[in-house]
Amino acid sequence: MTVTSNESGLSESLEDYLETILLLSSKSEHAFARVRDIASARNVSAASVSSALKRLADMGLVNYVQREYITLTPKGRDAANRVYARHRILTRFFREILDLPLETAERDACSMEHSLSQQTMDRLVRFFEFLSVSPPGPGNFVELFHKYLFAHDKLAEKTQPVRQALDKPVKVERESLTVYDLKPGEFGKVTKVTASGAIRQRLIDMGVIPGTRVKMERLAPAGEPVWIVLDGIHLSLRRHEAEAVLIEQESGRD
Amino acid sequence: MPSENKNQVYRIALAGNPNSGKTTIFNALTGAHQHVGNYPGVTVERRAGEFTIKGHKVQVVDLPGTYSLSSYSPEEKIAQEELLGNRFDAVVVVVDSLALRRSLVFLAQIMQTGANPVLCLNMSDEADKAGLRIDVPQLRKLLGFPVVRTVGHKASGLDHLRQAILEAIKHPVRKSRLVLGRRMEDAIVRVCKPLQDTGQYRNAIKWVATRLLVDDDYFVQRVRMMGQAGIEAVSMAAQERQRIESDTGIDIRMFLSQRYYGFVDGLLAEVITRHPNDNARAVSNAIDRVLANRIMGFPIFIVILYGIFWLTFTAGAPPMEWIASGFSLLGHWISGFWPAGSHSALKSLLVDGIIGGVGGVLVFVPNILLLFFGLALLEDTGYMARAAFLMDRIMHKFGLHGQSFIPMITGFGCSVPAIMATRTLENERDRLTTMMVIPLMSCGARLPIWMLLIPAFFPQVWRAPMLFFIYAFGVIMALLMAKLLRKTVLKGDDAPFVMELPPYRMPTLKAVLMKMWEETWMYIKKAGTIILGVSIVMWFISSYPKKHHYVVDREVAAGTVHLSQAEIRHRRAAEDLSYSIAGRIGRFLEPAIRPLGFDWRIGTAIIGAFAAKEVFVSQMGIIYSLGETNEHSKGLRSTLAHEYSPLVGFSLMLFMLLTAPCMATVAATRKESGSWRWALFQLFGLTALAYTVSLVVYQVGRLFLT
Numbered sequence: 001m002t003v004t005s006n007e008s009g010l011s012e013s014l015e016d017y018l019e020t021i022l023l024l025s026s027k028s029e030h031a032f033a034r035v036r037d038i039a040s041a042r043n044v045s046a047a048s049v050s051s052a053l054k055r056l057a058d059m060g061l062v063n064y065v066q067r068e069y070i071t072l073t074p075k076g077r078d079a080a081n082r083v084y085a086r087h088r089i090l091t092r093f094f095r096e097i098l099d100l101p102l103e104t105a106e107r108d109a110c111s112m113e114h115s116l117s118q119q120t121m122d123r124l125v126r127f128f129e130f131l132s133v134s135p136p137g138p139g140n141f142v143e144l145f146h147k148y149l150f151a152h153d154k155l156a157e158k159t160q161p162v163r164q165a166l167d168k169p170v171k172v173e174r175e176s177l178t179v180y181d182l183k184p185g186e187f188g189k190v191t192k193v194t195a196s197g198a199i200r201q202r203l204i205d206m207g208v209i210p211g212t213r214v215k216m217e218r219l220a221p222a223g224e225p226v227w228i229v230l231d232g233i234h235l236s237l238r239r240h241e242a243e244a245v246l247i248e249q250e251s252g253r254d
Numbered sequence: 255m256p257s258e259n260k261n262q263v264y265r266i267a268l269a270g271n272p273n274s275g276k277t278t279i280f281n282a283l284t285g286a287h288q289h290v291g292n293y294p295g296v297t298v299e300r301r302a303g304e305f306t307i308k309g310h311k312v313q314v315v316d317l318p319g320t321y322s323l324s325s326y327s328p329e330e331k332i333a334q335e336e337l338l339g340n341r342f343d344a345v346v347v348v349v350d351s352l353a354l355r356r357s358l359v360f361l362a363q364i365m366q367t368g369a370n371p372v373l374c375l376n377m378s379d380e381a382d383k384a385g386l387r388i389d390v391p392q393l394r395k396l397l398g399f400p401v402v403r404t405v406g407h408k409a410s411g412l413d414h415l416r417q418a419i420l421e422a423i424k425h426p427v428r429k430s431r432l433v434l435g436r437r438m439e440d441a442i443v444r445v446c447k448p449l450q451d452t453g454q455y456r457n458a459i460k461w462v463a464t465r466l467l468v469d470d471d472y473f474v475q476r477v478r479m480m481g482q483a484g485i486e487a488v489s490m491a492a493q494e495r496q497r498i499e500s501d502t503g504i505d506i507r508m509f510l511s512q513r514y515y516g517f518v519d520g521l522l523a524e525v526i527t528r529h530p531n532d533n534a535r536a537v538s539n540a541i542d543r544v545l546a547n548r549i550m551g552f553p554i555f556i557v558i559l560y561g562i563f564w565l566t567f568t569a570g571a572p573p574m575e576w577i578a579s580g581f582s583l584l585g586h587w588i589s590g591f592w593p594a595g596s597h598s599a600l601k602s603l604l605v606d607g608i609i610g611g612v613g614g615v616l617v618f619v620p621n622i623l624l625l626f627f628g629l630a631l632l633e634d635t636g637y638m639a640r641a642a643f644l645m646d647r648i649m650h651k652f653g654l655h656g657q658s659f660i661p662m663i664t665g666f667g668c669s670v671p672a673i674m675a676t677r678t679l680e681n682e683r684d685r686l687t688t689m690m691v692i693p694l695m696s697c698g699a700r701l702p703i704w705m706l707l708i709p710a711f712f713p714q715v716w717r718a719p720m721l722f723f724i725y726a727f728g729v730i731m732a733l734l735m736a737k738l739l740r741k742t743v744l745k746g747d748d749a750p751f752v753m754e755l756p757p758y759r760m761p762t763l764k765a766v767l768m769k770m771w772e773e774t775w776m777y778i779k780k781a782g783t784i785i786l787g788v789s790i791v792m793w794f795i796s797s798y799p800k801k802h803h804y805v806v807d808r809e810v811a812a813g814t815v816h817l818s819q820a821e822i823r824h825r826r827a828a829e830d831l832s833y834s835i836a837g838r839i840g841r842f843l844e845p846a847i848r849p850l851g852f853d854w855r856i857g858t859a860i861i862g863a864f865a866a867k868e869v870f871v872s873q874m875g876i877i878y879s880l881g882e883t884n885e886h887s888k889g890l891r892s893t894l895a896h897e898y899s900p901l902v903g904f905s906l907m908l909f910m911l912l913t914a915p916c917m918a919t920v921a922a923t924r925k926e927s928g929s930w931r932w933a934l935f936q937l938f939g940l941t942a943l944a945y946t947v948s949l950v951v952y953q954v955g956r957l958f959l960t
Contacts (some may be wrong), residue, residue: 024708044502069505156336193508198326202750204319204511221548222647225656225751231355232530236643236753238650241752 010059012114015083016042017052018061021070022080032069032237069194086121088115093128177230177249178241180215188247189213190230207231207243257569263311266422266580267336269364270348271357272319273756274435275376277301278406278765279348280316290453290772299677302537315342321356323363323461327681334472337367338458338815344422345369346415351388351403352530352757355660357676358518359511360892367466368457372422374415378403380757384534384633387527399427407762417678428457434513437501441467441494448490451483466491467498476750505720538636538757545642547600555644558637559663562628566621566667566698582612595777602791611865612782618868621698622777623770624669630769633660642753644694648702652733653740655679655751658688662732664724665695669919671773672697674925681749687739693915694732696725699867702909706871711903735943743935788865790944795835796858796876799826804829821846824878837862848950850909851902852883866916903954913944 010018036055038248039046040164057064061076072080087109096106117123130145181186184221190212193203207230208214216233217227237245267303268283270276280288281446282602284303303317304955317336318329325331337345347364353636355373364371373419375381375388394401398858400418403412433439445463449455454477465473465490474491479483495506502509503752533539545554585605592601632638646656654662665672672692679685704724708717806825817825831837838856847857855877862873871890894903914937915923924933 036500036503039500045494080357197751199752201324201326202321202752203355205324205359205509206752206754207359207515209511209515210506218542218546218641218646219548220546221552225643225646225753227546227643228753231353231536233353233356234535234757236639236646236656236751236755237755238646238748238751242752 010079014052015079015114016110017049017056018072018076018082019087019200019223021072022064022077022084024045025071032071034069038070069192082224084160089125089206090116090130091120093124096111096127097131126234177247178243179216179237179245179247180212180226180239182214182228182247182249184218186211186215187215189249192246193244194246195241199241199244203241203245205233208235212246213250214247256512260595263313264345264767265313265315265340265424267315267317267340267342267347267369268345268348269317269333269337269349270319270351270376271321271359272777273754274319274320274348274350274353275406276348276359277316279346279374279376279404279412279415280314281765281768282406282409282412284314294931305416307420310420312419312424315340320360322360323367325465325470331472336365337369338455338461342369343426343456343930344372344419344452346404346419348374348375348376349793350756351375351378351386352384352420352534352938354386354388354526355515355518355522358521359514360430361519362514363461365432366458368430368459368461368498370422370428371397372398372418373397373401375401375403375746376406377929378411379405380534381530385528386530386534389525389527393525394520394621396524398431407759407765416747430460432517434510434517438467438510438513439500441498444494445487445491448483448645449477449485450872452477452480452487454480454506461489462508462844463491467495468510471483473568474517476746484740504810517804535757539559542640548644551640551644558632562625562632563666565628566625568620570624572618577619578613578617581609584613585609593769599797602797603790604799606876607717607793608786611792611869612786616778619774619778620697621808622667623774625664625729626671626770626773627766629660629664630766630773633769634759634766636706636756636758639753643755646658646751649733650748652737653687653744653747654733654736655681655684657751658684658736661688662692662695662729665692665697667698668777669693669695669697670922671776673919673922674776676844678925679749683740683744683746684749686927687736687744689927690739690932690939691732691736693919693936694728694735694912696728697867699916700910702868702871703863704907706874707894707903707907710894711898722880724911731912731947737846747865789869790864792836792869792873794860795839796831796837796873797860798834800832801833828877830860837877849887849953850945851898851905851952852909855897856906860913864914864917867910869955870910899959901952901955904955905948908951909944909948911944912940912942912947913940 017038020038024041034047035049038053039049042049047150053062053070054065054120056076061073062077063073064118065073075254090112091105094100094108094218095102098105127145161179177188177191179188190210192207192209193200194208195203212230217229219226220236223235223241226239226242228235228237228242268276268280280301280303283305285305288301288303289299290299299318302314303316304311305314306312316334317333320327320330320333323330323334323337325334328891341593345364347357347361349361352643361371361373373393375390381388390401390403390919400422402414402418404415409679434442442460446459449463449466450460462473462477466477469491474488478488480487498509499506505514520894547554576862588604588609589601589719592598642656642659644656645659649656649658658676661675661679662673669692669852672695673689676688676692679688713722804816804826805835806817806822806829810817810822832841836852836858839861840854840856842851843857843861845856847853847860852860855874857872858877859873863870874894875890878890898906914920920933922936923936927933
């Protein structure tokens with residue numbers, strides 16, 4: 001089972017890429033992944049990462065611009081979360097029910113997550129729920145489980161917390177501050193410029209590059225544009241431009 | 255190359271960021287010896303001039319002000335083409351001493367092009383005041399080429415600058431000491447190898463290699479066409495780019511700019527002996543706390559605008575009358591060469607056609623002068639950028655740019671310079687949208703129309719609100735039409751707004767007067783050329799063919815009417831005009847404009863207004879045979895009030911506000927947009943708009959008023 005096409009219409013390897021990007025971005029400070037990191041995480045060459053990213057970008061699952069930072073599109077995030085949720089369910093099943101060592105659980109989850117059908121996955125989730133929720137009672141264990149399945153609509157409410165725990169997507173949108181979040185008089189240090197094309201070039205030309213200290217001076221009457229100061233230069237940015245400049249808040253006078 | 259031949263003409267260029275005072279330096283260097291033109295095919299201004307030093311003639315080209323040499327905007331492309339295409343004997347890089355870090359990145363780029371640079375630390379007085387100390391000899395030593403301090407608007411340091419230019423010409427330094435770090439330099443060298451084989455870009459080879467590395471489309475396209483070596487260079491650049499990006503995890507453009515900043519920061523660490531104190535901009539910041547204030551900024555802006563219009567129209571009134579009576583005297587004087595009551599065609603051409611037409615336009619010169627004085631003042635103090643900051647949210651809502659506001663305001667003066675002022679907009683779509691809607695701003699030439707029509711149709715208390723309404727309605731229509739254009743024919747992404755807000759500066763009278771005069775001269779030239787020609791055409795079509803038998807004469811002879819001599823004369827003149835080509839066109843159009851409430855007389859005057867808006871007034875005067883009339887003419891006003899209802903007057907005002915721009919505007923749009931397509935689109939689009947609005951207003955109004 002190497003390059004199977006499964007329910008999501010993605011090959012196993014592409015699903016793995018999505019998952020890797022999701023995990024890297026959740027670890028990274030600013031919700032993106034880098035080619036280099038993906039390559040080392042997947043233990044493949046940068047070139048094959050590029051070609052996979054290209055295919056994912058064509059499918060509208062990742063933003064792959066400027067050959068630099070890779071982010072998931074909303075569609076891609078959904079797909080990645082689905083894959084990752086399966087991964088976690090399987091891992092927990094192997095760990096908590098079958099009591100396998102973490103390494104084995106992870107490895108087997110990795111290879112199973114792509115090949116199981118959605119229906120089988122659902123049943124597995126139900127079984128997991130059943131084991132954790134249903135009080136032990138008299139009767140055949142398998143029959144009890146089937147009764148549980150039959151009645152699962154009624155139980156749905158009760159089991160919600162467990163399902164949520166299982167399905168809860170990884171929170172990718174780390175609260176990252178942008179220049180627009182600064183209040184007048186506050187300072188920040190540029191960590192990243194996420195704009196692309198002409199706007200990116202213009203910001204760079206104006207000295208908006210990582211490490212630069214920015215002060216929010218004021219907002220226009222309508223809340224935008226904003227007026228910032230950096231390097232002694234006063235600049236005015238529209239809201240979407242200010243939001244494309246990620247910062248770390250810094251303390252400062254004023 | 256450095257030659258002792260005194261007759262040799264040297265060529266240098268001035269390069270620099272916008273707001274670096276580059277043009278002030280250019281003016282100070284060349285004085286009156288300059289010519290302003292346009293780069294072929296684009297909307298960017300080209301300034302060139304010359305000066306002499308120690309018997310050497312030096313020609314200067316003022317490159318468009320840009321923040322970098324990347325090729326996103328037409329200005330950046332032109333600056334590149336000039337630098338790479340011409341082997342300038344020296345390139346003076348003018349920088350704002352208080353924006354040194356960013357400016358020196360630009361210098362670094364210029365150094366890469368293989369130019370022979372001279373660094374001009376401009377606005378050094380402001381830097382001194384801010385407490386900044388730069389070790390100029392040390393900077394010079396590190397860079398290896400001349401560095402001078404100047405204060406452009408005080409013309410100080412210019413002798414040193416001229417000296418430095420001459421020195422640079424005599425001892426050129428084309429091998430730059432720029433280092434961008436091992437990784438970048440290695441990549442550049444590797445791309446340079448195949449690039450060298452193309453035999454192109456000899457001096458600028460490092461620059462071109464760098465641009466290929468950052469995947470600059472402009473260069474990639476060009477180099478790819480240079481045969482096998484070119485293709486090799488492009489693919490080598492792609493390879494190196496990939497290597498750098500995967501090694502560093504940073505995209506190449508950011509990486510490059512970090513390398514530039516690395517170089518500049520290293521330089522600055524060695525030459526800045528004292529940093530500017532934090533309150534360097536204290537005064538400017540204090541002013542901004544009021545003028546750019548979130549609450550007060552807006553009302554103050556309105557007051558400032560009102561002030562400029564008050565200056566334009568109130569202070570401009572007396573000289574306007576002097577000019578008007580001057581032309582009237584001139585007319586009388588010329589008439590004196592013919593016997594009284596003569597019907598000489600030449601006399602009529604001179605007095606009615608030329609003096610009437612051209613005089614009618616030149617009367618507005620005082621207004622135009624004052625308006626441009628005000629606008630130049632706003633621009634040179636730095637307030638214009640604040641206006642753009644305050645206005646951008648609103649303008650952007652309608653698909654325009656905060657800076658569109660400046661040309662649009664200029665449109666209150668005259669559409670022609672306003673359309674020319676759209677050059678300040680970086681993005682073509684922003685530029686075109688602004689250009690298309692500018693004629694909806696009620697221009698100075700339409701003021702006489704309002705001055706004639708409003709008192710004719712509305713009682714005293716209504717007049718001021720009516721005038722305000724007309725101006726406001728024009729602005730609202732301009733914004734709505736801009737939105738419509740951006741949703742249809744001009745849809746697309748926004749250009750970057752990212753705009754610099756320079757500190758407030760005390761403008762110099764000389765610079766303000768110069769700007770004011772340049773714009774006004776453009777207006778006068780329009781009067782002397784297009785208006786002159788059209789005046790003659792208009793005079794002809796409203797005078798010929800001549801009628802020989804008048805209805806009024808027959809009626810008087812038959813005794814059916816009893817009229818005074820004067821009344822007979824007026825009736826004859828009216829019959830003449832009705833019989834003329836203009837009258838015939840007017841009558842031909844009458845069925846089409848009847849639903850708007852207009853008759854053939856108004857139609858004839860509207861045709862005249864296409865020549866120049868204010869011609870409408872004199873044309874109405876001629877049609878009603880009132881002799882010489884202007885917007886203050888009581889006779890014409892009472893005739894109009896007698897002939898038409900206020901509803902027709904209102905419909906007419908809306909039509910004149912929105913309809914086809916004058917011929918000069920069409921010509922300006924043609925020139926600035928670079929195609930007849932846009933000019934004709936504007937012409938017919940606005941006429942259709944005017945027709946629709948007047949039709950609805952007149953027809954709906956009739957329902958309520960009868």
